[in-house]
Amino acid sequence: MRFLHTSDWHIGRTFHGYSTLEALSGVLDAIPSIVREHHVDAVLVAGDVFDSTTPSGAALEVLTAAIRAIRAAGAVVVLSSGNHDSAARLGFQSEWAAFGGVHVRAVAGAATLQEPVLLTDEHGEVAVYGIPYLEPLLLRGSLPEGTPSTQAGVLEVAMDAVRTDAAARGVRSLVLAHCFAGASLAEAEGLERDITAGGLDIVPTSTFEGVDYAALGHIHGRQTLTDSIRYSGAPLHFTFGEGGKPRGGWLVDVGAGGLERVTWVDLPVPREMTTLRGTLDELLASPAHAPAEQHWVRAVLTDDVRPLDSMRRLQQRFPYCALIEFAPSSPEQHAAAGYAARVSAGRSDTDLVDGFLAFVRRGNGLSDDERDLVTKQLAQLGAES
Template sequence: MKILHTSDWHIGRTFHGHSTIENLRTVLAALAAEVRARSVDVVVVSGDIFDSATPSAEAYTVLEAAVVALREAGASVVLTSGNHDSATRLGFMSRFSGTAGVHVITRQEQHSTPITIDDEFGPVHFYGIPYLEPALLRHHYPDVPLKNHEQVLGFVMDRIRADLAERGGRSVVLSHCFAVNVAQAVEQSDVERDITSGGIDYVPVSTFDGPDYVALGHIHGRSTLSERVRYSGAPLHYSFSEASKPRGGWLVELDTDGLSSVEWVDLPVPRQLSVLTGTLDEILADAEHTAVEGHWLSVILTDQVRPLDGMRKLQTRFPHCVTLEHRPAVTAASTETTYAERVHARTDTEIVSGFLEFVRNGTGPSDREVEILNSVLTEVALGSTDEPAAQPRPKRTTESATRTPTNTLAEVDV
């Protein structure tokens, strides 16, 4: 049996405010083409089908088109819910869709009841573990300690192993979690929603001992925790921290004895991601950057002073520049003197010039700015001499003169 392992489609996610729907359509169409070309029997998607618990109508049409294309290519489909999904919304009509070969597993009680699909060597049992919050699961099993994700998945896997021992045959487990190999850290990008709060933490890879293959989701980069436990990563790049990571899925083959081979299948990247570093003038003028003009672009400017209107100028050449960071190559030395010490015995022009130098990373006003500054300060000084003289205060009345001492402070001239 040939199984294509993918995960984290995140249908509906934006990339720095830009829709990724059309790019995702392209990748999912390519996924269906690979299924047809390689005669894949089953496609498994390990959670985070949608990016939101309240997906848009368009997100549903993308999912529908994808699973229809996979079925027409000849594969059954098994999907589980992740921490981004609404189990209720994703699981709507799941019993009906299962009769058409699209199996959606979102309810916690489904974890130990497999989807069984036969090939020429017999049955293969697919156990789908939806994302399980300990707080939502523990009341179903009050006698079992289920305080964190490790305990939850340990308990669930014990039940799966017990069920598998009775059924016999080969098995595949789908799980959406943060699994780690003690000897090998899994690199997390900056877009996986944190699932380590509230006592939910890492899960040792040994938790998944037993099945022939474990298809993990949640980490957006591919990763091999063991020969039989892997992350496929997301089909699109959703962060610049993922720019160097390939996009695709694992093609897993089971023979009569279990796991036979695992092969990586590349999927297209509709728009590449690049990061450019340099001064604004250098980046705009460098001919070598022609190759990335159509990429999603993140720019780090090293100018000593932040350029005015930098993003607009960059987008005239790089229309898909979406992030801009100012990281000056030269940083002015800081001082520990107080503000009163810095302005002592200084003129107004010197004080304003010092302020500009401070906020501009050591670069003071230009000659033209000094000229404008002196002109403004002169006008302010001349204007202050034209103010009318202060009018004398009216004489106090007898009544005010006889007020009690507690009120005399209110009468003192300032």
């Protein structure tokens, strides 16, 4: 039996103010072709189906179209909730959806883990357990006494229930979960906003032992923790930090004896992301940057003085320039001194203005023309007072 492991669709997320619905819809349109080409039996979505607990009507339409196309291609769909999803909204009418081959696991509870999605091949049944996103604080009263109020604690309880049920059924098993598992802070930082008291709530990989495959979500780049515990990452680049990382999913083959192989399959990238560095004039003039003219662009400007109207000017050449950062090439003068120390030595009002501009411009004070203008204006103010 073959599964396609995906996660973190984040339908409805914006990218620096731009909607991603059209781009994501185009990427999800490629999944039915993968289902047909690779004879996929079930498509798995391991959490964060939506980016918001209150998805828009347009976001609901994107999900509906994607699921309809996947089902038409012949695959069952199994979705579990993530921390961005509303369990109630995602799980609404899930009982009826299951009759159409769309299985949603969003509501936490023993019944969820004791009623896996059962699929059958020539070797018997395969049980797919979708663990909804488990918020430790909300589940505190229903956990066994002594369970730590952490993701690791609640997921260990959930996995104990999964292992017990799978053993009783005598079936091969897969589990979907949404968490930071075995991920370092550097890997997780900037990719998600699930921060707990004391830092990120890390789940050990040992939590997922005892099943044939763990399809994880929450981290937006693909990762292999073990042969049988993996992240697929998001289908779309949602930040410049993710640019260049592959987008796709894992094809998971389960044979008579359990997991047999896992291979990667790419999804299309609708628009590449590029970071350009240089002065504004260099970025606007250099022919070397021509390939980036239709990319999403982050421009790191190295001008010593911030250029005026830089975004508008950049977008004349790079229509999809979405972010500007400033990193002047010249070192800041008197780096050890604070602003008050820099201006305290001023012997005139003009010198004070010069000191202020040297601070905000990273060492570049008044130009000759500016000094002349400031001197004249200060003299005029002095005459009027």
